[in-house]
Amino acid sequence: MDLEAALEIAGVIIRQAGARALRSYGQRHHEVSKSSVFDIATEADREVEAYLVAALGEAFPEHHVVGEEGGHAGAPASADFHWYIDPIDGTSNYAASLPFFSVSMALCDREMRPLLGLVLNPVAGELFSARRGGGATLNGAPVQVSPTASLQNAILSCGYSRHPVHGAARNAPILRLLPRTRGLRWLGSSALELAWVACGRLDGYFEAGLSPWDFLGGLLLLREAGGRASDYSGCEEGLTGAELLASNGHLHQALLQELRPDPADLP
Numbered sequence: 247m248d249l250e251a252a253l254e255i256a257g258v259i260i261r262q263a264g265a266r267a268l269r270s271y272g273q274r275h276h277e278v279s280k281s282s283v284f285d286i287a288t289e290a291d292r293e294v295e296a297y298l299v300a301a302l303g304e305a306f307p308e309h310h311v312v313g314e315e316g317g318h319a320g321a322p323a324s325a326d327f328h329w330y331i332d333p334i335d336g337t338s339n340y341a342a343s344l345p346f347f348s349v350s351m352a353l354c355d356r357e358m359r360p361l362l363g364l365v366l367n368p369v370a371g372e373l374f375s376a377r378r379g380g381g382a383t384l385n386g387a388p389v390q391v392s393p394t395a396s397l398q399n400a401i402l403s404c405g406y407s408r409h410p411v412h413g414a415a416r417n418a419p420i421l422r423l424l425p426r427t428r429g430l431r432w433l434g435s436s437a438l439e440l441a442w443v444a445c446g447r448l449d450g451y452f453e454a455g456l457s458p459w460d461f462l463g464g465l466l467l468l469r470e471a472g473g474r475a476s477d478y479s480g481c482e483e484g485l486t487g488a489e490l491l492a493s494n495g496h497l498h499q500a501l502l503q504e505l506r507p508d509p510a511d512l513p
């Protein structure tokens with residue numbers, strides 16, 4: 247497959263999706279609860295996903311296309327290539343008119359290894375994209391991770407776990423880490439947070455309990471920009487999103503140390 251040509255087509259499609267998301271951004275949104283009151287979707291999530299699934303299915307009929315909101319198109323799940331799409335990553339922000347959300351797409355092989363990654367911030371007009379082995383770009387210009395090498399100079403972002411059993415142990419490191427960094431943010435769009443580590447605005451990001459469409463596009467961006475990603479025990483292969491630590495590489499060991507569960511925090 248010509249990955250460069252596919253990236254170009256996907257870039258046009260994601261920009262169209264971003265324009266659709268912006269149409270109803272800033273309005274009051276009718277929210278539909280999914281698994282819990284914290285897991286929501288709006289009409290826009292569904293509309294943008296319907297567009298993306300149809301457009302990718304038409305452009306790449308031999309690929310399997312799957313979206314967060316349940317949409318799918320193209321070839322069956324036994325196909326060699328899979329698109330994982332998130333029409334709006336950061337729906338809570340979107341629904342509250344907070345301008346930190348993204349459209350995220352990843353093309354992966356059968357082993358869920360990303361080959362193409364695209365993350366669009368429609369409000370800022372910023373498209374981050376990467377091709378495996380081809381580097382990462384922001385609106386076409388190469389980007390790379392930050393050189394920050396100490397936690398006290400680092401600005402990080404994280405997610406807060408609501409997991410009923412593991413939440414307390416996963417959240418305990420946040421309070422310990424916070425005063426020892428320049429800043430620790432909870433921004434709310436994992437795809438965009440990964441893109442921001444890739445371009446050096448953030449020095450690291452960690453969150454547990456993510457789904458494939460939340461992080462696969464951003465994961466490739468990060469790695470192609472020179473960053474490092476693993477689970478909380480340092481394993482870099484076969485990431486599922488259950489635990490994700492992304493960093494500029496220089497801070498990775500220090501952050502792994504911080505995220506290692508303290509026996510006192512375990513349930």
Ligand code: 2AM
Nearest residue numbers: 285334335336337405434435436456457
């Ligand atoms: P979403 O907005 O597409 O749901 C917020 O910290 C990050 O976690 C966002 O990327 C958000 O994606 C994701 N997220 C929120 N609820 C989730 C859930 N129930 N499962 C997996 N990811 C979730």
Ligand code: CA
Nearest residue numbers: 314332334335
């Ligand atoms: Ca979403």
